[in-house]
Amino acid sequence: xxxxFSAVLQRDLTVALRxxxxxxxxxxxFVLVVAxxxxxxxxxxxxxxxxxxxxxxxxVLLSVLLSLNxxxxxDHEYGMLTQYLIADEPLAIIVAAKxxxxxxxxxxxxxxxxxxxxxxxxxxVAALPVMIAALALGTxxxxxxxxxxxxxTLSLPRAGLLLSLLxxxxxxxxxxxxxxxxxxxxxxxxxxxxxxxxxxxxxxAVTLAPWVIAAALRVGLDT
Amino acid sequence: xxxxxxxxxxxxxxxxxxxxxxxxxxxxxxxxAVPFVRHRALLRRIRREEFIDD
Amino acid sequence: MxxxxxxxxxxxxxxxxxxxxxxxxxxxxxxxxxxxxxxYALVAGLFVVPPDYxxxxxxxxxxxxxxxxxxxxxxxTAMAVAGxxxxxxRLKIAEIFIVAxxxxxxxxxxxxxxxxxxxxxxxxxxxWVWDARLTSELILLFLYLGVIALHxxxxxxxxxxxxxxxxxxxxxxxxxxIHYSVVWWxxxxxxxxxxxxxxxxxxxxxxxxxxxGALGFTFLFGWLTLWGMRVxxxxxxxxxxxxxxxxxxx
Numbered sequence: 001x002x003x004x005f006s007a008v009l010q011r012d013l014t015v016a017l018r019x020x021x022x023x024x025x026x027x028x029x030f031v032l033v034v035a036x037x038x039x040x041x042x043x044x045x046x047x048x049x050x051x052x053x054x055x056x057x058x059x060v061l062l063s064v065l066l067s068l069n070x071x072x073x074x075d076h077e078y079g080m081l082t083q084y085l086i087a088d089e090p091l092a093i094i095v096a097a098k099x100x101x102x103x104x105x106x107x108x109x110x111x112x113x114x115x116x117x118x119x120x121x122x123x124x125v126a127a128l129p130v131m132i133a134a135l136a137l138g139t140x141x142x143x144x145x146x147x148x149x150x151x152x153t154l155s156l157p158r159a160g161l162l163l164s165l166l167x168x169x170x171x172x173x174x175x176x177x178x179x180x181x182x183x184x185x186x187x188x189x190x191x192x193x194x195x196x197x198x199x200x201x202x203x204x205a206v207t208l209a210p211w212v213i214a215a216a217l218r219v220g221l222d223t
Numbered sequence: 224x225x226x227x228x229x230x231x232x233x234x235x236x237x238x239x240x241x242x243x244x245x246x247x248x249x250x251x252x253x254x255x256a257v258p259f260v261r262h263r264a265l266l267r268r269i270r271r272e273e274f275i276d277d
Numbered sequence: 278m279x280x281x282x283x284x285x286x287x288x289x290x291x292x293x294x295x296x297x298x299x300x301x302x303x304x305x306x307x308x309x310x311x312x313x314x315x316x317y318a319l320v321a322g323l324f325v326v327p328p329d330y331x332x333x334x335x336x337x338x339x340x341x342x343x344x345x346x347x348x349x350x351x352x353x354t355a356m357a358v359a360g361x362x363x364x365x366x367r368l369k370i371a372e373i374f375i376v377a378x379x380x381x382x383x384x385x386x387x388x389x390x391x392x393x394x395x396x397x398x399x400x401x402x403x404x405w406v407w408d409a410r411l412t413s414e415l416i417l418l419f420l421y422l423g424v425i426a427l428h429x430x431x432x433x434x435x436x437x438x439x440x441x442x443x444x445x446x447x448x449x450x451x452x453x454x455i456h457y458s459v460v461w462w463x464x465x466x467x468x469x470x471x472x473x474x475x476x477x478x479x480x481x482x483x484x485x486x487x488x489x490g491a492l493g494f495t496f497l498f499g500w501l502t503l504w505g506m507r508v509x510x511x512x513x514x515x516x517x518x519x520x521x522x523x524x525x526x527x
Contacts, residue, residue: 166427172458233337239335253384
């Protein structure tokens with residue numbers, strides 16, 4: 001069971017690192033969303049600091065959404081998914097490995113570029129550790145929930161917009177607690193509560209979502 | 224029981240109360256009408272044997 | 278009921294022609310209590326109950342607002358329960374229920390939001406407040422719309438219904454989490470919120486019509502969903518022999 005997990009994880013990581021172009025696009029999209037925002041307001045520091053947490057998280061939500069669209073697409077087209085479906089190992093394990101591989105590559109982008117971007121928005125350096133912790137705990141939830149939507153819309157030709165309708169409402173708790181922790185850190189309020197909740201959400205998503213994603217794949221592929 | 228005039232006036236809140244009740248009536252009537260109309264149309268199409276061999 | 282008796286009933290209930298026939302009769306038993314209870318709630322709520330000592334007559338919106346809000350939660354929970362039944366026992370009736378209940382639930386969620394906004398203007402001085410309950414209700418509307426959109430996007434009716442079943446189960450797990458997080462968000466960053474029924478303790482005279490309204494709306498929901506199910510069922514089975522027999526030669 002663990003061997004399948006690590007085999008799928010390794011394979012997906014290798015594929016992701018070979019397709020560096022996609023990763024760069026992903027990174028550029030995130031940077032652009034955040035960097036264009038100040039151009040729509042003014043250079044007033046207080047405004048930018050006030051919206052920085054919401055802005056970072058909206059950028060994360062949007063780029064996760066766009067990239068999740070293709071999470072199962074290649075596997076579906078090349079018939080790998082059918083292999084996974086009839087494999088002896090539980091589909092949930094394979095799916096968990098796939099989502100983990102996705103998160104390791106995309107989550108890394110947010111954790112590395114996020115701090116630079118919020119510094120540009122005028123967030124104090126002292127708030128950075130909390131922001132990184134919130135991103136590290138929140139993005140797995142986004143990946144897990146998003147994968148459910150991605151699996152449900154797998155066989156649809158233009159699923160992108162529909163996917164956003166399905167999963168954005170489910171992202172509300174992560175947005176609230178993720179941005180809430182950052183805002184609390186900026187004004188110097190205690191942040192532990194919000195981070196604990198994010199951690200709980202993360203545990204819940206990591207343990208439950210793989211089974212739901214597996215069920216969604218079976219429904220989506222009608223088996 | 225309130226006087227008819229003051230009843231419709233709703234103590235000065237007539238526009239709020241009656242618009243809320245009006246929208247509720249529209250939503251409920253629409254929810255009743257849509258399946259009713261669709262059911263009738265579907266029955267008509269089945270009777271015309273539109274679905275026999277397609 | 279014995280085990281085998283229940284099983285037989287379960288299978289008969291799952292049979293679509295049987296359901297199509299008996300549901301016409303059941304519809305009456307849902308419509309009559311709905312009309313009676315909602316009628317009582319309206320008459321009592323609009324004529325009998327005295328105006329609220331703080332809000333005056335505008336509080337009478339409560340008799341549609343609260344039943345609609347109750348229904349929005351009840352409907353989504355019912356969809357999730359049907360979702361479990363549809364996925365575990367593959368019961369077609371449960372699939373059809375989800376598909377038929379989603380637009381009804383969505384429209385009552387919309388009604389709860391609109392009446393809440395209309396009520397908010399004279400009470401809060403603005404149509405929209407990022408109040409915990411209103412915000413959760415808005416997210417719930419998005420959840421409903423997601424189920425409807427998913428159903429419309431997938432062509433095969435069975436696959437569509439099963440996908441909706443899964444989505445509503447995921448949604449129902451999220452509803453309390455969303456509500457909790459929205460409450461946390463409003464209390465931390467907005468100070469004290471004004472609640473709709475704020476302060477005034479509810480009188481029994483006011484409460485009974487409200488409960489009758491909520492129960493009446495629940496029957497109404499059942500009735501509307503049952504009719505939606507009959508249409509959905511007929512559409513799915515439009516090419517089958519039993520439909521032909523019943524409709525063309527019946």
